[in-house]
Amino acid sequence: MNIQTAYNAWAETYDAVLNKTRDLEGTAFRQMLAEMPFAEVLEIGCGTGKNTEWLAARAAHVTAVDFSAEMLRKAQEKPGSGNITFQQADITREWAFAAGAADLVTCSLLLEHVQDLGFVFQQAGRGLKPGGLFYFGELHPFKQYLGSKARFEQGGGTVELECFVHHVSDYMAAASKNGFSCMVLREWFDDDNRNAVPRIISFIFQLDNSKWLKRTEVKGAINNLINNDCNIKTVLNCRWSADYCLCFEKINHPISNSLPAIQVPDWSIIMPEWSKKWNDRGIFPPLAGLVVR
Numbered sequence: 001m002n003i004q005t006a007y008n009a010w011a012e013t014y015d016a017v018l019n020k021t022r023d024l025e026g027t028a029f030r031q032m033l034a035e036m037p038f039a040e041v042l043e044i045g046c047g048t049g050k051n052t053e054w055l056a057a058r059a060a061h062v063t064a065v066d067f068s069a070e071m072l073r074k075a076q077e078k079p080g081s082g083n084i085t086f087q088q089a090d091i092t093r094e095w096a097f098a099a100g101a102a103d104l105v106t107c108s109l110l111l112e113h114v115q116d117l118g119f120v121f122q123q124a125g126r127g128l129k130p131g132g133l134f135y136f137g138e139l140h141p142f143k144q145y146l147g148s149k150a151r152f153e154q155g156g157g158t159v160e161l162e163c164f165v166h167h168v169s170d171y172m173a174a175a176s177k178n179g180f181s182c183m184v185l186r187e188w189f190d191d192d193n194r195n196a197v198p199r200i201i202s203f204i205f206q207l208d209n210s211k212w213l214k215r216t217e218v219k220g221a222i223n224n225l226i227n228n229d230c231n232i233k234t235v236l237n238c239r240w241s242a243d244y245c246l247c248f249e250k251i252n253h254p255i256s257n258s259l260p261a262i263q264v265p266d267w268s269i270i271m272p273e274w275s276k277k278w279n280d281r282g283i284f285p286p287l288a289g290l291v292v293r
């Protein structure tokens, strides 16, 4: 039975039958994303919508994708809001549904069915805005080494699905090759028993943002702007296409203190509250950004 057929068959019982992996990933997902800011979300392998509703309650819009018509049907049956667009598609093929507009791409318990991790990171990068986040939660490789894999009961027998083992180093390599940096990595244990083999591994990666200056570039860039009569919008439009123009590691960085000198009254500092949240959680460096209005 191929993976798609198997999920069509599993859909009827997926939500109803006890499944520690499904439930612990749900916990990981909610805890990891609780403090993250996002408006436009792309969820791949949404299944019966275990996490979709939660996302939709917090986002402006969610695109939820799966290749199993039956899993999607179950997801659509759930009482949901009108801000979810469901789409049937195979995520091992080019993501026609990804438009570079997402703040967040998520997938849960999907990658064990995907051989080519690099392709998923590449397509996630296409789907995200610069600086966007990619969350995923998977069966921990330690469990995979011990033989665990997605399976369900049908007609008195057990159906085992085709799965691929992904080592932690595979995830990290695929991420960095496609311009992502790891922001958070967590392991999740049954009954919180940290002496046992972890069941779930979850990550948040961030797409490196070429529009944001690296620390080492900031001083030179500002000097450049000052030396060029502050024709800043022109410079921005050449070098960066969207809103963001500069980013500092600290809001009170000495360089940012020199900003009034460049006299751009219609610039305002954005994202200090995000920066604080991320910083409090020890996840992101305290970023401050400037946006041109």
Ligand SMILES: C[S@@+](CC[C@H](N)C(=O)[O-])C[C@H]1O[C@@H](n2cnc3c(N)ncnc32)[C@H](O)[C@@H]1O
Pocket (backbone or CB within 6 Å): 003, 004, 007, 022, 025, 044, 045, 046, 047, 048, 049, 050, 051, 065, 066, 067, 068, 071, 089, 090, 091, 092, 107, 108, 109, 110, 113, 150
């Ligand atoms: C274990 S279920 C997880 C569903 C949901 N994310 C959850 O956590 O409960 C895996 C889901 O991935 C979907 N899936 C697997 N391979 C896929 C592919 N190549 N393209 C799209 N969906 C896929 C399956 O149809 C199934 O709904």
